[in-house]
Amino acid sequence: MALLVAQNVDSDLYGVTADSSQMLSFNNYTEEDTYNELNEISDQNLPKTEDERVSPTVSEQEPCQDGILDEESISSGLSNMGRTADGTEITFLHLTLPGYSLVDINILESYIYLQKLEVPYNKLTDLSVVSFMPFLVELDASHNEISKLLDFSPPQNLQEVDMSFNLIDEMGDLSAHHALTKLVLDKNYLSHISGIESCVALQHLSLAHNNIKKIQNIENLSLKYLNLRGNQVEKVENLSSLKYLQHLDLSGNNISSLQGVEGNRVMEILDFENNQIDDIDEIEHIKDLRLLRSLNLLRNPIQETADYRLSLLFRLPQLSELDRHRAEAEEKVSAVNLFSPPPEVIAAHDHRRCMVYSTLRAAKVHMSTLPNIETPYPILVLSGPLGAGKRVLAHRLVEEFGKYFGLGISHTTRSPLPAEMEGKDYKFVSPDDFDGILRKGDFLLTYQTSGHSYGVSLNAIETVAEQGLACVLPMEVEGVLSLKLAYFQPRYILLLPLDPKRQEERLQADGGLTSSQITYAVARTQLYQQTHQDKPGFFDRAIDTSDLENAYSQLSRLVMTYLGMESTGTESSGAELRDRSTPASRSSSHVESGSLPQSGSQRQGASSASSSVRTWSKPSGNPTLKQSSPGLQNQRTGSSRQMNSVEKASFERRKSAAKSAAAGIVPKPLEQLVDKPPGTAPGESQFDLGPNKPLRPKTVPSSLPYHDFYSTSPDSSVPSVASDSHLSNISEAGGISPSGSPISDEDGSRPASGISFASDKPALPPIINSPEQDNDPEY
Template sequence: MQNQVPKSFSRLPGNTKEASVGYFDFIRICAHTVSPPENPLGSQENLLPASEGAEEGEERSVEDDGELNEEEVAKCLHNLGPSATGLEYMYRSLSAPGRNLTDISILCSYIHLQKLELPYNKIKDLSCVSHMPYLLILDVSHNEISDFFGFHPPKNLKEVNFSYNQVSEMKVLSAYFSLEKLNVDHNSIREIRGLEKCARLRYLSLAHNRISRITGLGNLPLKELCLRGNFLRKVENMDTIWTLQTLDLSSNKIQSLAGLQNLQLLGSLNLEGNMVSEIKEATHIHDMPLLSELNLLRNPVQEQADYRLALIFLLQQLRTLDQQEVSAVNKYDPPPEVTAARDHMMHLVHQLRQPQVIFDSTLPSLDAPYPMLVLTGPQACGKRELAHRLCRDFNDFFAYGTCHTTRSPYFGEEDGSDYHFVSEEVFQDMILEGKFIQTMRYGEHWYGLSREAIESVAREGLACCVHMELEGVRSLKLTYFEPRYILLLPMDREGYGQRLRRRGLYSQAQINFALSRVDEYVKVNKEKPGFFDNFIPCDSTMEAYKALGQVVREYLGLEEQEETDCSSAVPENTSVGDSLTDGRSKGTQPAQGADQTDPTEDLRGSGLPTEKAGAALGGIEREKSWSLHYTQPLNRVSLTAPGSIGQQTLRDCASSSSVVPATGDGPPDLNEENSLQETPARSGRSSPQGMGVGLNMDALDIPGQVHNSDRLIGTQDPDHAPQTPQPSSPGGMTESASARPGSNAKPILPPIPSGRKATTRPK
């Protein structure tokens, strides 16, 4: 049989050397749109692919001999259009899937084919492709081909599919310079070779072969590479494929991700079914800015705790992990906790880059955090006014910590008193210099608490009182400071809104935002018990300050000291040991984990009068009982400071606790004359109970001090306590020669040590 179509078929738009149609013939054919052109092979159905119109006998004949004939070709041709030269119209595509074809030599005459699809047949010979110089796409998957590219190369061939065949070896494809996509899945190839000259190859798939090493890729401009289901144990020789965007290495035996570092354009990485067992392997792909999809299913690494969270933390650019979407909330809409954590890390890193010094707020014991008081609440709830008034009335204990802001001052605000008003450029420079502890952005302006604001207060020996919004509280809770947090919240939303309008400083949008913030504070207070230490309604400023003063007096232990003063008188026939026994009989025990040192042993031998010793011992017992209920940072220091403390310090503490009166209606009324007579050195030697401060730390560096820590441990049986004063140690402490500025004017809080400022230190 000759490989030509019959003459009756030559008038149709064909694809053989003879079957072509001129321009005028094509116009004539297109004019008869109602009645299709004559079909010499029968009815119109014969022009379509094999369908219901085909006869059973013809179908059976094709299946028996497996040879493609002219009738079948006529059924499989489609896509009528201009030829590659543009001078003729003809069928450009042929598709004959699933026909059990073994002989397709008839296609040698169809030189104008641009797309040839022959999947799911039994073809072994592709020599007919050598006669198709215009062929662009070739699909011969699911056949029995063993010869890789067994034909002369069409110069424009772009896509080839050899999957599911019997190819065992790759040949050099230097002549296929136009090849862009090559699929050789499910063959028996053991080595990648012959692709070095394919300068346009974008897609390469060698899945389910027998490849054990990645070689032969050279400088290919690949964008997609699939090596799924091979015998790979490591990633290698991929440094030069920098254009790769999608890589599939699933179902191999890879244990490490080393070798992927230079793939900076990689966006999708599939490692399902490998042997990756360590999360740290993700560090090899940490610097890939475009990696958005990662699949590590069926790897041992998934058995590790917090595997998914750890990977998301290391690879924050991921959008899909293990075929599940990763929420982009951490980058585009971060929750408040994430924002606070980033703020804290930023300031910590910038601060560590600065020269390190010992801060004035650093206390000598880890159990003694620097005391701070934080007032928080929504905008214009009165927290700044309450903080100023509190620091004015309790000026023996608190000083106001002035924050920085980038907004302009409101009417009546003073720079340096209410805020430090700076430009945004100065504010950002301060961040880079590590000067802030926490910052937050509210509206269009920045607010921040600087370390100097705290240190300036600590240098005066006072506790710092600041105010801030909820975002600042979240950030401050991540630092080593452990303040008391008091929530000021307006309960009357309508009255709060009217208060904002009367100020005339805010737009309606700002007022609505401030009102919505009330709900956020309520939600946090409800869902996180203990997040705030106290809650005070602030609809009335006077009532709010009255409640605030009561809370602060409880923190400071001023009411406890007032009770101590009232009950300081001890009957003449009652000894110090009896008072101690009565105090202990109440069953109060120190908080679990607190310092177990018993300062009463030193008070018995301090030589104090009976009345004052009894009052001091009673105050100590009440302090122990009070600390069971208030274990927050402001009162975590026991009366016995860490280290070795002599009897003189205890004597000062006992005497000072009986001369610091307090009233329930206002700040303590200090008697300077009496207190100075009772306490010769005031630099941190005495402090009210409850703030977490009990003794003077200056004594730690005073010459002549005897370090006798064994004597401070309360190991004696309370039932056999000595009834008579014991002589003081011959090496008792002397008074401090140098005190901090202002220490001679008022009892300071907390006991910030000044001994470190001494020029000489005793041996």
């Protein structure tokens, strides 16, 4: 049963069924009475038998003979009972008549209270009957044969109209439809947009699959959704005034540029599928759309770009969907690592390449790794930006302390500066030669900065190690990151010019750099300062090199402190060498003492050696050598952290290889890349374990030098077993003697009974200021 409110009859309102056979008066009725009576009438019209319910009548199977709407079809399409617009009556508000092949619906003139009319998939050409429905809100007349848009007197609040798939070729003037919020005219014959300039409430406009060539006449509308899919648009234009636009669909057009969308700051969805966009730089036009979450560029030439998807996710990290596929977090990380990786990722990549190529060579025991497996070869790294003076200070340090240090010569692909010399400062090679050296496995580490490649070869370190000296390596911070992944355990000194004018003047005096290169070099100083601040322990010490003379004085004093050569009075109380902003670094620490007993034969053999032995720390039995820096604390105190997983894996692989080589077992080239537990050390019978000798294999000649530069920082630590290992001594002659050399007492009458070593380094290192800067708050 279906019920509609009819006209007033004798001042009483009546309810009438679709077939007018039953009347229901609403005068003096309560709402409950009304619903009860409506239900009774509905029960009377329900099928009584099972067959009647299952088998519809012939009229139900073929409604609306000759395409003319009848009451029976209306009764089957009515739904959503509710109050009329004025709130005084109860009636059906929705009428749905899809696929009835209707050509005439004039019978609906009396259904004035309808609020939603759906007549899709018919053959209608005229909708003038809508003029009799003043309360109509939604109209769906899609898939008909209508040629004129909204050709009827507008209802008071008509908001949503769907007239897609019709024969409309002109939009006409829609200014009378002031309440219109949604207009769908897909699949018509429209060639331009017009007539909606006054529809200020319009939020949804769909004109897909028409013949529109230009976006126009939509300025200053309140559009949130605009669909122009499948037209002939060649340029995105006239959208800047649509400040509420969130969804734009321009797929299936002839657009070659994304320019024109950049002004829509609240844009969330862009669909440009099947267009002519071919340049990856077009993404620059939409990179500032911070709310953009979905972008579709399928079937565009741009997809042929190498690493297309990662490139877009790198440029548009705000996307959650790209080309109809979810943008995963892993993809975004991969995009950053590919196009702008953090320095740590670059260092890991360079280290991996060097390791792979080096393991393809035949295994070899290097002077810088044996004979003492637990003690890394001594390296001093001077790091700082261009113009910091690290190379000048390295040369002076090697000249003054030539009995202890040798300079490691790195390779580079850049051209030499006027003050640089081949073989003394760098080995200058072409990019092809550099790549050839890398592929031969000769590099310990490589890094890139300022568009040039740098590399430190194992041969550069071995050349210094064969002389029994510690290696000094000047390098940029990128090289430090790579070296920290290797098996060496250097000391890292940061050389930082805090006065940019001094640094700039120094670079200009050196010559060979353009003004832009100098500006870039000065700006890179901030990178070193930020690294020193954000990564405590990354550098062991920091020195201001604005004044090179003062900087070298501080550097030499620091090295002498490490060697145990400095008097207590010149140490300047240790606290001045620490970061005054770090309370933890102000606490004093002490060097733990220990003795290394020596047998009589050892003392006798060492009596002919020099009596003035310098080491990284103070000998416990010799009062003539001063107390080491308070920051040098034994590793047993726990001030140094353990290795991270990458460092530990590298260290263990090298340790295992060294033990195997010492036992006469040569590992295969690729075995060192496999993460596995370190090999079992050879039995005791394979080593010479004298009562006072450090661990050394019998197969190593007694003349092979021991390297004694062992120390750790909070950032580059070694396994705790190394804290108990003894360090060999750097001899007066520049070699590293295989046993502890005697150290005389103050009167020179007797040798010391043993030597104490400090294997730890200070906590957070400060920038060592020049004396005149100590009270300056800027430093």
